[in-house]
Amino acid sequence: MISVIVPALNEEEHIEATLRSLLSQSLGRESYEIVVVDGGSDDGTVAIAEEYADQVIVQTHPGIGGARRDGAEVASGQILAFTDADTDFPKGWLEVISRNLERHEASTGPVLFQDRDLRTEILTAVRSSYKLLKAFNFCYMIGSNMAMRRETYRRTGGHRDISLLDDYDLSVKLFKIGADAVYDPRQAVWTSSRRAHKLLTYGVTVAYGHYNYAVTKDYDKLLYYPKVEEMTVKDVLNGIRWGRNVVSAVETVQSTLKK
Numbered sequence: 001m002i003s004v005i006v007p008a009l010n011e012e013e014h015i016e017a018t019l020r021s022l023l024s025q026s027l028g029r030e031s032y033e034i035v036v037v038d039g040g041s042d043d044g045t046v047a048i049a050e051e052y053a054d055q056v057i058v059q060t061h062p063g064i065g066g067a068r069r070d071g072a073e074v075a076s077g078q079i080l081a082f083t084d085a086d087t088d089f090p091k092g093w094l095e096v097i098s099r100n101l102e103r104h105e106a107s108t109g110p111v112l113f114q115d116r117d118l119r120t121e122i123l124t125a126v127r128s129s130y131k132l133l134k135a136f137n138f139c140y141m142i143g144s145n146m147a148m149r150r151e152t153y154r155r156t157g158g159h160r161d162i163s164l165l166d167d168y169d170l171s172v173k174l175f176k177i178g179a180d181a182v183y184d185p186r187q188a189v190w191t192s193s194r195r196a197h198k199l200l201t202y203g204v205t206v207a208y209g210h211y212n213y214a215v216t217k218d219y220d221k222l223l224y225y226p227k228v229e230e231m232t233v234k235d236v237l238n239g240i241r242w243g244r245n246v247v248s249a250v251e252t253v254q255s256t257l258k259k
Contacts, residue, residue: 002077003075005083006071006084007071010042010043012043012044012048024091033055033075036057036085068082072150081094081097083143088190093189097147107182107183107187108181139174139175148179152179155179165209209222
């Protein structure tokens with residue numbers, strides 16, 4: 001059994017397509033379940049989710065990472081697959097995951113954008129560079145396209161209660177326990193390009209996250225931080241200050257990987 005865990009908050013515009021896509025998998029329906037974790041939506045998200053998902057639960061742990069943790073706690077499957085509520089999947093997505101998890105402890109793959117333009121191409125190129133970290137046996141698991149054995153997830157301690165870099169944090173935990181994680185180009189998904197529309201503020205937010213993750217280790221700032229869509233010009237200018245410390249953050253990460 002594979003449990004597909006989908007956190008959602010006011011996603012009525014996207015979640016139906018996501019769930020329909022999951023219901024159209026080549027893997028037999030008896031082989032997987034869909035768990036939606038609602039973060040307090042005040043639109044039609046829950047009603048739509050209840051029509052398609054096997055379970056719809058109320059989020060109790062804070063942050064996107066907390067929502068993924070909540071889903072893992074109620075999931076029935078021995079394989080946990082994590083994605084987002086604005087993502088679509090090729091028919092063989094779960095079948096590829098199933099095969100990967102027979103041989104490996106965790107797997108991820110490309111996260112492609114549904115609508116392509118210059119900004120999405122830039123972000124895609126940046127994410128593609130994550131594959132270079134495999135030289136250090138580090139596999140960067142993207143939040144909308146990751147899967148692992150339940151026992152492996154338990155050994156990592158699961159998701160931290162944060163929103164920013166929740167996937168990177170779990171990737172670090174997988175690395176620290178020596179999990180056998182694989183990047184498979186066949187395990188691709190398509191996600192909404194809405195976050196790429198504000199590429200500058202998105203980049204500043206990520207830099208801010210890595211700085212606080214690796215340098216200050218102030219994880220509260222990974223839960224409460226300026227959202228991309230809420231960022232002001234002042235936030236962007238402050239990002240220049242955060243950006244000066246990104247090099248130090250990267251050096252710290254590299255030092256951690258070598259230990």
